[in-house]
Amino acid sequence: MRTERNPVAVGAVSLTVIVLLLLAAFNSDDLPIIGGGTTYSAEFTEAAGLIPSNEVRVAGVKVGKVTEVELDGDKVKVSFRVKDAWVGDRTTAVIRIKTLLGQKFLALDPQGSQPLDPGEPIPRERTLSPYDVQEAFNGLASTVGQIDTGQLADSFRVLSETFQGSAQSVRGALDGLSALSKTISSRDEQLAELLANTNTITKTLADRNEQFEKLLADGNLLLGELRKRRDAISALLNGTRQLSKELSGLVADNSAQLRPALEQLERVTTMLQRNQDSLDRSLSLMGPFFRVFANTLGNGRWFDTYICGLLPPSVNLGVVGFNEEGCLPPGVQRQPSTGQAPAASNPSGGGN
Known part of the structure; x- marks a missing residue:
């Protein structure tokens, strides 16, 4: 008896198989049997524009591609897959320019007597990045x-003499080459010194890295x-500005x-100024008083003064007289001619 198949199950299995085939087609290089190869790694001082999917070549022949470029500490680790090519334990790796647009590829030079361990990266001592200025100058x-x-000048001279019978344009080019060779020969010492100084500069820069x-x-x-x-300072200025606004x-x-x-407060200050x-x-007014007072009491346990207003005035009746001298300051004598006392020059004097 013939049974019908479940169309839902058949459709699901068919779609699964189609998806698997598409995935296998897009990732055929990663499959262990029909694609892939052996994955190695190398350490470089710089990536130099190398990106995943760039070619890996041995003697100019494509043998694989770069799978990953990542930073590993102070170096760049480049992982690449190689198929159908022998890689030795002394292999060197160089990043080279493929096109004028700047596309790069990884060039391998297989060396050594034993196969390279995929778990051991190629060290920086055996790798080289393009545009290494120091290596280029060295x-x-x-x-x-x-x-x-x-010898170079002689070669150019012989070449010029050989082509003397040639066309004018060729002779002109050879004459130019001869002049160039003479110039280079005459500047040999200067060029050697320049290159030596350049080498010294690059070495100094490398040492001062x-x-x-x-x-x-x-x-x-x-x-x-x-x-x-x-x-x-900005915060301080902002705070000062805010403080000024608040004040x-x-x-x-x-x-x-x-x-x-x-x-x-103005009235108080005015009154204080007046006081x-x-x-x-x-x-200022008490100064003379204290000066006289100091002169009066400056002789120790007594003081110098005279009392004139308490005595009666001078009385002279001819026969009888009283206080004939009158009230005179001490040390002042009456003049006999006028009978009047002169004005005292110093109000203090005499002693009691």
Whole structure:
């Protein structure tokens, strides 16, 4: 007896199979049998624009692709997959330029006697990034230093003489090459010195790398501290501005109460000033009194003075007389001609 199949189950199984086939097609390189390969890693000083999906080449032949580029501490770790290629334990890796638009690829140079362990990355000693200025100048200095400039000039000269019978344009080009060779030969010492100095500069910069890093770090700290001081000063100015607004509001709100108080304070200060003037005048007037008083009581246990107003006036009846001398200050004698006493120059005198 023939039974009918459940269309729902058949549809579900068919869709599952189709999805699995699509996933296998898009990820065929990651499959263990039909694709993939062996995954290795390398350490570089910089990524130099290398991105995942860039090619991996051995002797110019594509053998895999870059799978991941990530930062690992102070270095860049590049993971790549290689298929159908032998990679030795002394293999070197170089990031090279593929196109003029800046696309890169990873070039491997398989070396060594044993296969490379996939768990061990290629160290930075065996990797090189493009545009390494120090390595470029070092290589240029060593390469130029090995050139025999004299032989180079002779070669250009022989080449020029050989093509003397050629066309005018060719002879002109060769003459130019000959002049260039003479110029290079005459400047050999200067070029050698320039390259040597360039090598010294690059080596000095490399040796001072830690100082440069520390200088940049200290500069960053200084900028951070200046930023904090700027924020503190800004907060201080904002607080001062807010305080001035509050004080202005306080004065405006209490102007009715503050005006009478200030007026009373002005009256008090005026009165105090007037009293101060009176005290100054009193002290000025008391000065002569205290000076005379000090002269009177300045002789110890007694004081010098004279009493004139308590005695009767001078009486002279011819036969009988009383107080003929009159009231004269001590030390002043009456003049015999006029019988009048002169004015005393010093009111104090005499002793009792």
